[in-house]
Amino acid sequence: MKQPTGLLIAISLWAAAPLMGQPAASNLPRTADGKPDLNGVWQALNTAAWDLEDHTGALHAAPGQSVIEGGEIPYRPEALKQKQQNFAARERLDLSEAVCYQPGVPRAMYMPYPFEIIQTPKLIAMNFEFAHARRNIITAGTPHPDGFPDFWMGDSRGRWEGNTLVVDVTNLDERTWLDHAGNYHSDALHVVERYTPIDPTHIQYEATLEDPKVFTRPWKISMLLYKILEKNARILEYECVYYLQDEKYGNAKPVGVSK
Amino acid sequence: MMIQRYLIAAAALVAAAIPCAAHHSFAAEFDVNQPVTLRGTINHMEWVNPHTWIYVDVKNSDGTVTTWHFEMGPPNALLRMGWRKDSVMPGTAVEITGYRAKDGDAIANAKTVKLPDGRELFSGGSAPGSGGTVDVPGPNGKKE
Amino acid sequence: MRITITVALAFAAAVIAAQGQEPQWTPPRTPDGHPDMQGAWARRGTAINEAKAPSSPLGEFNTTGQPYPTIFNSGVVTTLDRAALASRKTGVVDPPDQVLPWRPEADAARREFMTHMIPPASLKYVEKAARCILPGPVEGDDRSPFFILQRPGEFVLAYEYNHVTRVFHTDGSPHVGKKIRLFMGDSIGRWEGDTLVVDTTNYNDKTSLGRTIPFHSEDLHTVERFSMVSPNLIDYQLTIEDPKLFTRPIRVAAYFMAAQQGTEPMEFACIEGSQTLPNVFGIPFAPAR
Numbered sequence: 001m002k003q004p005t006g007l008l009i010a011i012s013l014w015a016a017a018p019l020m021g022q023p024a025a026s027n028l029p030r031t032a033d034g035k036p037d038l039n040g041v042w043q044a045l046n047t048a049a050w051d052l053e054d055h056t057g058a059l060h061a062a063p064g065q066s067v068i069e070g071g072e073i074p075y076r077p078e079a080l081k082q083k084q085q086n087f088a089a090r091e092r093l094d095l096s097e098a099v100c101y102q103p104g105v106p107r108a109m110y111m112p113y114p115f116e117i118i119q120t121p122k123l124i125a126m127n128f129e130f131a132h133a134r135r136n137i138i139t140a141g142t143p144h145p146d147g148f149p150d151f152w153m154g155d156s157r158g159r160w161e162g163n164t165l166v167v168d169v170t171n172l173d174e175r176t177w178l179d180h181a182g183n184y185h186s187d188a189l190h191v192v193e194r195y196t197p198i199d200p201t202h203i204q205y206e207a208t209l210e211d212p213k214v215f216t217r218p219w220k221i222s223m224l225l226y227k228i229l230e231k232n233a234r235i236l237e238y239e240c241v242y243y244l245q246d247e248k249y250g251n252a253k254p255v256g257v258s259k
Numbered sequence: 260m261m262i263q264r265y266l267i268a269a270a271a272l273v274a275a276a277i278p279c280a281a282h283h284s285f286a287a288e289f290d291v292n293q294p295v296t297l298r299g300t301i302n303h304m305e306w307v308n309p310h311t312w313i314y315v316d317v318k319n320s321d322g323t324v325t326t327w328h329f330e331m332g333p334p335n336a337l338l339r340m341g342w343r344k345d346s347v348m349p350g351t352a353v354e355i356t357g358y359r360a361k362d363g364d365a366i367a368n369a370k371t372v373k374l375p376d377g378r379e380l381f382s383g384g385s386a387p388g389s390g391g392t393v394d395v396p397g398p399n400g401k402k403e
Numbered sequence: 404m405r406i407t408i409t410v411a412l413a414f415a416a417a418v419i420a421a422q423g424q425e426p427q428w429t430p431p432r433t434p435d436g437h438p439d440m441q442g443a444w445a446r447r448g449t450a451i452n453e454a455k456a457p458s459s460p461l462g463e464f465n466t467t468g469q470p471y472p473t474i475f476n477s478g479v480v481t482t483l484d485r486a487a488l489a490s491r492k493t494g495v496v497d498p499p500d501q502v503l504p505w506r507p508e509a510d511a512a513r514r515e516f517m518t519h520m521i522p523p524a525s526l527k528y529v530e531k532a533a534r535c536i537l538p539g540p541v542e543g544d545d546r547s548p549f550f551i552l553q554r555p556g557e558f559v560l561a562y563e564y565n566h567v568t569r570v571f572h573t574d575g576s577p578h579v580g581k582k583i584r585l586f587m588g589d590s591i592g593r594w595e596g597d598t599l600v601v602d603t604t605n606y607n608d609k610t611s612l613g614r615t616i617p618f619h620s621e622d623l624h625t626v627e628r629f630s631m632v633s634p635n636l637i638d639y640q641l642t643i644e645d646p647k648l649f650t651r652p653i654r655v656a657a658y659f660m661a662a663q664q665g666t667e668p669m670e671f672a673c674i675e676g677s678q679t680l681p682n683v684f685g686i687p688f689a690p691a692r
Binding site: 255 | 306307334338343344345346361362
């Protein structure tokens with residue numbers, strides 16, 4: 001026979017769950033395989049893509065508060081110098097802004113453009129409006145492959161822990177930045193993300209970044225992702241590659257062409 | 260089963276003949292009238308899309324060394340075949356044929372890349388160390 | 404026992420004939436009752452093989468010469484797949500003689516355009532497929548796999564090539580407004596029985612339909628039909644209509660064949676590694692680091 005006190009404790013913990021900040025499991029839409037349904041178009045509503053840390057407004061640059069737990073990125077001293085050099089040359093060195101390269105992880109999650117989550121049991125695809133970037137988050141239980149090259153959007157392996165999608169990201173190309181302010185990483189970057197829906201239209205997004213070549217310790221960012229609820233919302237195209245090619249080469253002459 | 264293997268081979272042959280949406284032409288960038296054949300050692304490889312790049316140090320007749328850049332196909336197929344970043348180490352001797360870039364630099368589009376043991380990159384053969392032939396592939400989880 | 408390919412094919416044909424009327428194969432289904440076409444696929448047969456086309460210098464130097472492995476291409480392994488593939492036509496099937504119904508002025512314009520492509524006289528004459536931009540409805544590198552994902556309200560075709568993602572909205576929502584022009588168009592899907600019919604409009608005029616059709620107009624309209632005909636084969640019919648190019652629609656017959664078991668999507672970044680425009684113009688795309 002079950003211990004009545006155990007049962008009472010279990011009931012009181014369950015009842016207290018919403019007060020502890022856990023999602024009320026009953027109101028989350030679920031997919032056919034029983035997982036929280038993250039399908040839809042989402043977007044972050046902050047200026048983290050501009051600068052993850054606290055930043056004052058400037059012309060054409062909105063102010064924002066830090067999304068970092070603890071406020072600042074814990075750079076190694078020599079890495080902080082590199083960040084400062086990056087900042088000074090950011091118009092040239094920020095490859096996403098300068099030449100429309102894919103923004104990497106986690107930056108793609110807070111670019112000021114919507115993205116769509118397409119969730120199936122073994123593969124969760126994320127389709128970003130910016131540069132039609134895409135993440136393929138493999139939830140089939142397979143590991144990161146050994147000896148693969150780096151990818152601009154990394155290699156992502158996801159699994160569910162209760163209502164939280166946990167995504168482990170490796171193989172991130174060192175040329176991506178974390179924001180436009182020159183915050184950067186090395187090829188040793190390892191990101192662990194947690195996507196926890198707190199209600200049907202808000203996901204609590206957290207990412208822990210670990211890179212011993214650049215940072216003195218792992219550090220974490222946290223923000224909400226908001227579901228786009230407008231009717232007929234869909235990802236359009238921000239094909240900045242095409243626009244930039246027009247700008248750079250539109251009036252240029254091919255080499256070796258004399259006419 | 261023997262019959263099945265041959266039938267699969269036949270199906271693969273049929274598939275190969277079918278026109279499919281291709282990658283882009285190289286005629287705009289590379290000059291089919293400037294074929295090159297070079298022997299050198301691998302400086303490094305860049306496993307990037309849309310083209311893997313192989314950098315080859317070639318000794319010129321005057322003793323200087325030029326690092327040629329050779330463009331190859333996308334790396335994803337090599338990776339799926341079992342090749343890995345360290346499959347081809349710097350310093351490996353290589354014989355490489357291709358077509359030079361129109362702008363005249365030491366850049367070319369690679370046609371064949373032969374390793375000292377006779378293997379060719381992108382040859383459709385087996386990955387290094389595997390020793391065997393490519394497995395007869397199976398269905399994508401879909402049964403009859 | 405050695406069997407030649409010819410004898411083996413004859414044997415297979417005999418087996419299939421001997422089986423007589425087979426029960427109609429039906430595909431597995433998603434929880435919302437539609438055929439489950441999810442997985443990794445190889446697309447085949449979409450190239451527009453126009454008869455009597457002007458010769459394209461693009462085709463003369465078509466390849467690195469490297470035989471590209473079809474490692475992800477499973478071949479078909481069930482008798483149903485073999486039967487489905489056996490007498491399959493691909494490429495242009497309407498018109499049956501592949502002579503495309505050009506409007507004379509459009510035909511003249513594309514012929515003239517093609518004379519400036521190799522070498523390209525300017526950016527506009529650089530082959531679109533070489534620029535790492537979104538490829539439009541026909542193009543895209545078929546040496547890389549395609550992934551189909553389905554969820555209620557959407558059917559998604561995710562190309563590995565250049566991370567193109569086409570979302571077909573099957574939730575009844577309408578097309579976007581006419582002023583929105585898209586490289587990949589805007590796609591609405593509906594199920595006709597077990598066939599997914601995809602209607603795509605709102606194309607821009609910045610893509611190419613192939614080596615002999617270097618441009619099209621914003622009036623381009625495509626209808627695609629996806630039906631799973633055997634465990635490892637999706638029949639794919641593509642109808643292309645552009646009243647500024649052709650006097651009537653044309654149709655291309657193609658298919659998707661299942662990829663090798665365990666094929667996972669891999670990133671195929673394009674512009675980040677592309678040297679095409681820098682090579683053509685001698686001007687780097689990315690700033691020096």
